[in-house]
Amino acid sequence: MASNQRRKYLLLNEENPLSAYLYLLPYLTLFVIFIALPILESMQISLYDWSLIGPPPRYVGLSNYHYIFTEPTELFLPSLKNTLQYAVGAVPLFVVGSLFLAVAVDAVKRWKGFFQIAFVMPMVINVAAISIIWIWIFDPTSGLLNYYAGLLGLPSQNLLGHEETAMWTIVAVSFWWGVGFPFLVYLSGLQDIPQTMYDAARIDGANAWHCFRYITLPLLRPTLLFISVMQIIGAFQVFGQVYILTGGGPYDSTRVVVQHMYLTGFQYFEMGLAAAMAWVLFSILIVFTLIQFKVFRFGERLEY
Amino acid sequence: MRKSLAAAAVILVLLLALSSGIGAAKVTIDFWTLFTGPDGRVMGELVEQFNQEHSDIEVVMQILPWGEPYYSRLATSVVSGEAPQVAICHDYMIPRFASTNSVLPINESMLEVLEMGEDMFYEAVWHNSGSYEGVRYGIPLDFHGFGVYYNVDLLHEAGLSSEADALPVTGDDFVAALQKMTKDLDGDGTIDRWGIIAPLDWFRAWSLWAGVWQNGEDFLSEDRTRSTWNTDVGRKALQFQVDLIHKHRVMSPELSVNPFLAYYQGQAATMISGVWEVLGAEAAEGLNYTVGNHPLIGPEKVYAIGSHTFVLPVQASRDAEKERAALTFIKWILDHNLEWVKAGQCPARLDVLRIDEFRNAPYLLPQRTIAEQGAFGRYLPKIIPWSRVQERIVSGIEAALLGKKTVEQTLIDMDREIDAILIRGR
Numbered sequence: 001m002a003s004n005q006r007r008k009y010l011l012l013n014e015e016n017p018l019s020a021y022l023y024l025l026p027y028l029t030l031f032v033i034f035i036a037l038p039i040l041e042s043m044q045i046s047l048y049d050w051s052l053i054g055p056p057p058r059y060v061g062l063s064n065y066h067y068i069f070t071e072p073t074e075l076f077l078p079s080l081k082n083t084l085q086y087a088v089g090a091v092p093l094f095v096v097g098s099l100f101l102a103v104a105v106d107a108v109k110r111w112k113g114f115f116q117i118a119f120v121m122p123m124v125i126n127v128a129a130i131s132i133i134w135i136w137i138f139d140p141t142s143g144l145l146n147y148y149a150g151l152l153g154l155p156s157q158n159l160l161g162h163e164e165t166a167m168w169t170i171v172a173v174s175f176w177w178g179v180g181f182p183f184l185v186y187l188s189g190l191q192d193i194p195q196t197m198y199d200a201a202r203i204d205g206a207n208a209w210h211c212f213r214y215i216t217l218p219l220l221r222p223t224l225l226f227i228s229v230m231q232i233i234g235a236f237q238v239f240g241q242v243y244i245l246t247g248g249g250p251y252d253s254t255r256v257v258v259q260h261m262y263l264t265g266f267q268y269f270e271m272g273l274a275a276a277m278a279w280v281l282f283s284i285l286i287v288f289t290l291i292q293f294k295v296f297r298f299g300e301r302l303e304y
Numbered sequence: 305m306r307k308s309l310a311a312a313a314v315i316l317v318l319l320l321a322l323s324s325g326i327g328a329a330k331v332t333i334d335f336w337t338l339f340t341g342p343d344g345r346v347m348g349e350l351v352e353q354f355n356q357e358h359s360d361i362e363v364v365m366q367i368l369p370w371g372e373p374y375y376s377r378l379a380t381s382v383v384s385g386e387a388p389q390v391a392i393c394h395d396y397m398i399p400r401f402a403s404t405n406s407v408l409p410i411n412e413s414m415l416e417v418l419e420m421g422e423d424m425f426y427e428a429v430w431h432n433s434g435s436y437e438g439v440r441y442g443i444p445l446d447f448h449g450f451g452v453y454y455n456v457d458l459l460h461e462a463g464l465s466s467e468a469d470a471l472p473v474t475g476d477d478f479v480a481a482l483q484k485m486t487k488d489l490d491g492d493g494t495i496d497r498w499g500i501i502a503p504l505d506w507f508r509a510w511s512l513w514a515g516v517w518q519n520g521e522d523f524l525s526e527d528r529t530r531s532t533w534n535t536d537v538g539r540k541a542l543q544f545q546v547d548l549i550h551k552h553r554v555m556s557p558e559l560s561v562n563p564f565l566a567y568y569q570g571q572a573a574t575m576i577s578g579v580w581e582v583l584g585a586e587a588a589e590g591l592n593y594t595v596g597n598h599p600l601i602g603p604e605k606v607y608a609i610g611s612h613t614f615v616l617p618v619q620a621s622r623d624a625e626k627e628r629a630a631l632t633f634i635k636w637i638l639d640h641n642l643e644w645v646k647a648g649q650c651p652a653r654l655d656v657l658r659i660d661e662f663r664n665a666p667y668l669l670p671q672r673t674i675a676e677q678g679a680f681g682r683y684l685p686k687i688i689p690w691s692r693v694q695e696r697i698v699s700g701i702e703a704a705l706l707g708k709k710t711v712e713q714t715l716i717d718m719d720r721e722i723d724a725i726l727i728r729g730r
Contacts, residue, residue: 051730053379054404073724140558141501141566158558162706249505250559251703266376268692269400269730 046275053269064276075252076277079260082167086242086256087235089171094231095224098179102186103212116187123180131244134173135160160246163253170242170254177241178234182227189223190216225296232288236281257281331629332362334388336381338374339647340367342583346647354636361629363390372691375400378617382406385620389630393442393615395433396684396691402436403688407615408627410440417631418443420638429652432683433611442613443634446641446649448579449598449609449677450510451670452478456592458485458497458573468673471596475544478599482554485573499554501563501572502705508545509697510608511576511598515541517682518602524726528687531722533697534715537602542711544601546704559705579674580648586667595670597677609681611652650675689725696721 021028046064050057068076105115122130137144140158149156159169197215206214217224239258242248248255257277265274339347344367351365366388368374375397381387382401393401401407415421422430425444434442456466462484464470472478482499489496503511516523519537524530532538548555556563556572567575568588575581576598585593598607614634616627637644641653642662650671656662657675684690696718704714 051404053383053401053406071724073721135561139562139565140560141498141556141563141571142569156558158560160561161559163708245561247505247561249699249702250706251699251708263372263695266379267372267695268689269379270728 042275042278045271046279048272050271051269052265052271057272060272064272065280068273068276068280075255075260076257076264076280078252079255079257080281082253082255083236083238083257085167086171086238087232089168090174090235090238091228091231093171093175094178094182094234095228097175098182098227099186099220099224101179102183102190103216105183106187106190116184119183120180122177125177127177127240128244130173130177131241135245138169161250163250166246166250166254170238170245173245174238174241182231185223185227186220189220193219221296225292228296229289229292232292233285236285236288330360330362331625332364333390333626333629333633335363335365335633336374336378336388336391337365337367338370338392340370341580343580343647343649346644350637350640350643353640354633357636358632361632363633375691379406382617387617387619389616389619389626390633391615391617392445392612395442395444395611395613396686396694398434398442398613398615399436399686399688399690401615401617402439402441405618407441407617410434410443410616414627414631417628418635418638420635424638424654425652426654426657426678428678428681429611432681434613436686442611442615443638444611444613444652445637446644446652447609447611447678447681448649449607449674449681450507450514450576450578451598451674452500452596453567453575453577453581453585453670454594454596455567455570455573456594458570459594461485462573466594468594468596471594472599473597475599475601479548479552479554482548482574483552486554495553496571498556498566498572500548500556500574500576501566502549502556502559503576504561504563505559505698505702506694507576507578508701508705509694512541512545512697512701513684514598514606514608514682515544515601517606517608518600518604520602520604522685524685524687524722528685529726531693531719531726533718533722534712538715539711541601542701542704542715545701546711549705550707557705559702578648579650579670582648582667582670585670595673597673605680607677607681609677609683611683612649645671650678687726689728689730692725693722696725 045057047059047061048057049060049064068074101119105112105119108115138158138160140146140156140161145159146156157165159165193216197219198211201211201215237258238256239262242254242256243259243262246254248259258281261274261277261281264270264277335351337344337347348365348367351363355362368377375393378387378391378393378401387406393407398407402409420443426447429444429447433444433447434440452471454466454471459466459481462481464481464484472481484499485497486495486499487497488494502508513523516533516537519540521532521535521537523533523538525532549557556566560566563572563575564577564581564584566572568584568591570591582595585591600606614637616630619626638653641651641656642659645651645656645662646668648671651657651662662668662672684694687693700709700714700718700721703709703717704711709717
């Protein structure tokens, strides 16, 4: 009886909502120590002039924020603009492109497993490795792409070497690398939609487009919200592949905001400026996320 | 049963006593390097040999990624009191670490431990590297400069000699040679073999300031508070690089982050790279290469050089024994300077220049050629935000070469950006 009583406290049910927090406790503890507190501390750092090594931090109020927005030679705003360019290319491509792939793979009758693995595979490769492979493929003089272009009689290309194409090329490589995750999430979302709905719709005379538009899409709404929030956040945090593929070049035209933050903090030893940039980026992401929750009417239940 | 247990316990206690005795006598020191290429293997072998020869010191070497990641790790290790006892530091990073008291000054008594005096070193290297505001913080391990790697077969094909004294010396000679080697092999009207492959981005920057120095000027004001790129000399130096692409059409106009392969595969007859490239050139299959000095585009014989130095990062608490072990290790590595030179560097030690192997071995040709730069070498300005200044120069050159900005506009912008960095001072 006593042990039954005790077990009751550990049960996760509607009578006992507290137990959920108990299960979360180990994670929450680590989250607070290693994520929440450092984030708060970075807020404090953003108000100080601090170079990591050397003299102790000096309180400067909001002047770090002022500097990153007003200093004409500061690259924060240009990198924010470059990041926006990346997001404009990458977010729709990831949200729509991987949905398209998931719907297509879900519909194929044979080779399904092969396609699933093929699209997910690049995701498990390390970002440095994929970037180095693509650098070699895109190399203007000795790269694979130009070798094939030459065989077809096409002029050689230097996609990563020019402002006009560099960022879009990074978007394409990122999609190739990162499509696996949204693809998998969509696929599992699709499999949650009961087949009976499609059968019923077919009987009512719906075609494939109708099924997609009026069944698949509405029922995927939570998944779409999740994917688009994740993709926007991911796009604003893009760093690794850009840093290796172009290093931010040519002439800073692909320098992205996280790269600029990293360089400001750890190469220029301006931790205060870097922390201020991090908070500006954080605010932008919060705004975007709230807008998305509104657009996708999060929390509303959809039932057929 | 009980007896054997007791015996085992006695043996265990003895073993523990013995091992702790060994442990107490052996000093372990950490050594951080940024040698991620084949040079890291050479340094690793040297460390291993040192450990075998020294029963009382154990050096643990760690290779960290080259460039910014390395120096930010080094800085954070000092802040958290976890710094290695010895680290490699480029000469141009010394001001950053010295000005923040992150590395120990090397005093006379330390040099005595090292049994080292300036007479042991290549004079220009000892005097011009490792110091900041008159105080020594780094002990030079080597020095490096840039040269031209020529494809010997392509030189001969163009009717040019590959003899050391026949290679181009001035910028004009260099351009003339490149013109002879630039070819449209299949006759389709586009060039498919370049005289020179566009160098890696920061190599171009080294050539640029060397060009300014070769014309007798500098790109920073004497008091290091102002950038002075936009002068006749600055324009001449940048114009030289732009002309290689747009006027003479001897350099590949497409910039790549990995230009070496094109040279190794014979798609370009030359490349500009550092002395460290020797291991790559040796490994390139079927490549018959030679190395000439970097062309001079002005009347003065000046070369841009740099050094790796040993520094002693500041510890949470000073440990005389570890410091001594660190100095012993540095001394030993310097006594094996020729071995390190084989990894693609020029010697910091004077006596190495006179060793027969250094003077004659064919595989040391690049080191021998570039070592001549030592006497005419000039180090980077000793300012704290150097790497940030260099980044602006690299970016500016890129914009000029790609035709995004005129030469003059590039230099005006460069001055503006560098001035802002110098004012900020960090």
